[in-house]
Amino acid sequence: MSCFLCNSSLGKKLVMSLSGLFLVLFILFHMSMNVVAIISPEGYDAICKFLGANWYALAGTVVLALGVLVHFGYALILTLDNYRARGKQRYAVTTKEPGVSWSSKNMLVLGVIVLLGLGLHLTHFWAKMQLQELLDNHEVVLCNGQVVSPTDGAALIAYTFKEWYNVVIYLVWFVALWFHLTHGIWSMFQTAGCANDTWYPRLKFAANALATLIFLGFAAVVVWYYVAQHCPCCAAC
Amino acid sequence: MNFTLKIWRQKDAKSKGAFETYKVSDISADTSFLEMLDILNNNLVHEGKDPVAFDHDCREGICGMCSLHINGLAHGPGQNATTCQIYMRKFKDGDTITIEPWRSAAFPVIKDLVVNRGAYDQILQAGGYVSVRTNSVPDANAIPIPKADADESMDAAACVGCGACAATCKNGSAMLFVAARVSSLAKLPQGRVEGARRAKAMVAKMDELGFGNCTNTGACQAECPKGISIAHIARLNREFLRAKLRD
Structure with missing residues (x-):
């Protein structure tokens, strides 16, 4: 079994598929949690406090980090294999094949953008929240001098998305994630052998719908917190 | 119809290949793509030059021998058709057509447009x-x-x-x-x-x-x-x- 998951092309792809499924489920959970920050900042802080640096949250973080490492590591291995298989001599003229999506041909590039965004996101939030709790710090001093609790997620969201450039960076990140998911979600069913001509339109529709839902959920929080802090009408409210 | 052909020429598997440009003229729109290459080869032979090597056999789309990458597409323009089923009416008069062999590490070029x-x-x-x-x-x-x-x-x-x-x-x-x-x-x-x-x-x-x-x-x-x-x-x-x- 271990050999087949490491040595066979279909085994390696199954690992990509299953790790991708795990990450999609996590992203759905994270997006749902974030949306609470719009509805009730206090509710969001309660979730942050519940997760915090408890053993289950730490275990989840470790498993999640492993999931990202496996997914990205296998993506690099598969891409390297594919680069070799393509050969040194490439076509002088290429034409876009009908029905082939742009995202399906650029999954690694999109994945790298997603990973870079994740790195930035971790410095913005995880480093100021769970990491501080692990270091036994009960207060975090932000760059503007504001002091917040590591469990005060809503305050950190407000602080991060007060700046327009963070909003732009995060929206670009979410767009890359959207493209990645539109191909990745239906593709994982295909790799697991759970697809056929009848189900392709359904799976692709579901992939687009889920990717769009995730994009809108994440983007809504970013835009909401930016607008709430800059729109005079919202400030008056 | 007249065409300019940019064709990959490679002496053998070990040689380095390059594109060479040829002109073919007075081609009927109903000529198949492989027949057009036959006409080019006939001209090349008459000029004392080495004809272009390309795979072909049945010329009716069932043997799988023809294998040309034409203008960036495997088997050229047209869906559900092999190279031998492509006719010159698919192109415009005066077009430049780039013809390459399959490119894949597992399909090494043997000569010109022929791959293993x-x-x-x-x-x-x-x-x-x-x-x-x-x-x-x-x-x-x-x-x-x-x-x-x-x-x-x-x-x-x-x-x-x-x-x-x-x-x-x-x-x-x-x-x-x-x-x-x-x-x-x-x-x-x-x-x-x-x-x-x-x-x-x-x-x-x-x-x-x-x-x-x-x-x-x-x-x-x-x-x-x-x-x-x-x-x-x-x-x-x-x-x-x-x-x-x-x-």
């Missing part, structure tokens, strides 16, 4: 057959097969092994070819028996020969001259994973 597709034969030899003795043609109704299964098997069996799938795939993956062979046999009772062994053996040989990993772009399906669906790849995935999980 022996890797596909090796994959077939690994398991693309049924071991049962078939003897003479059996009675058509001796083994009842549901119409839907027979149709699906025949759709997959339409694969001519031309190599367009691996040549088109950005990953150099031969999955559509292997899937078509596995699927065409897996849907029939005679082939079903060896389904697990076949899937494992053919995938192992495909990996061993250095073909790439499928990333489900669907480019192979778009360029396949027989319109073979990637649903067969899903079936291969199922067959292979089920077989491995039972090991």
Whole structure:
């Protein structure tokens, strides 16, 4: 079994598929949690406090980090294999094949953008929240001098998305994630052998719908917190 | 019609190739693409030059020998057609047409536009057959097969092994070819028996020969001259994973 998951092309792809499924489920959970920050900042802080640096949250973080490492590591291995298989001599003229999506041909590039965004996101939030709790710090001093609790997620969201450039960076990140998911979600069913001509339109529709839902959920929080802090009408409210 | 042809010329497998430009004139719109190359070669022979080497055999779309990458597309413009089924009316008068051989590490160039597709034969030899003795043609109704299964098997069996799938795939993956062979046999009772062994053996040989990993772009399906669906790849995935999980 271990050999087949490491040595066979279909085994390696199954690992990509299953790790991708795990990450999609996590992203759905994270997006749902974030949306609470719009509805009730206090509710969001309660979730942050519940997760915090408890053993289950730490275990989840470790498993999640492993999931990202496996997914990205296998993506690099598969891409390297594919680069070799393509050969040194490439076509002088290429034409876009009908029905082939742009995202399906650029999954690694999109994945790298997603990973870079994740790195930035971790410095913005995880480093100021769970990491501080692990270091036994009960207060975090932000760059503007504001002091917040590591469990005060809503305050950190407000602080991060007060700046327009963070909003732009995060929206670009979410767009890359959207493209990645539109191909990745239906593709994982295909790799697991759970697809056929009848189900392709359904799976692709579901992939687009889920990717769009995730994009809108994440983007809504970013835009909401930016607008709430800059729109005079919202400030008056 | 007049055309400018940019054709990949390569003396042999070890030589370095390059594009050379040729002109062909007074070509009828109803001339097939391969006939147009025949006319070019006739001109080259009369000029005392080396004719362009290219693969061809039946010229009716069933042997899978023709294998040209024309203007960036495997088998050129036109869907569900091999190179020999492409006619010059698909192009505009005065067009420049770029003709390249299949590009894939597993299909090395032998000469000009001819590539070695022996890797596909090796994959077939690994398991693309049924071991049962078939003897003479059996009675058509001796083994009842549901119409839907027979149709699906025949759709997959339409694969001519031309190599367009691996040549088109950005990953150099031969999955559509292997899937078509596995699927065409897996849907029939005679082939079903060896389904697990076949899937494992053919995938192992495909990996061993250095073909790439499928990333489900669907480019192979778009360029396949027989319109073979990637649903067969899903079936291969199922067959292979089920077989491995039972090991």
